[in-house]
Amino acid sequence: MGNQTAIRGSRTQSLPRASQKFPKGRVCEHPDCNTMISTYNRRERCWAHAEMRIPRLRGRKPASDSA
Numbered sequence: 001m002g003n004q005t006a007i008r009g010s011r012t013q014s015l016p017r018a019s020q021k022f023p024k025g026r027v028c029e030h031p032d033c034n035t036m037i038s039t040y041n042r043r044e045r046c047w048a049h050a051e052m053r054i055p056r057l058r059g060r061k062p063a064s065d066s067a
């Protein structure tokens with residue numbers, strides 16, 4: 001953990017928003033969970049309680065149609 005202030009790759013425009021960080025010190029939305037949510041995590045729950053919507057494509061999906 002540290003201060004990551006550098007955003008490289010794109011020039012910084014003077015946007016009204018300060019940054020895309022999320023409030024610090026959030027905890028999991030689950031009432032019975034005190035897991036801290038990362039500042040960069042946009043979810044409201046920890047990984048354990050987050051809606052696991054991981055598609056079943058691990059790796060490449062098979063090419064069903066080859067031109």
Ligand SMILES: [Zn+2]
Pocket residue numbers: 028029030033034035045046047048049050
């Ligand atoms: Zn949780």
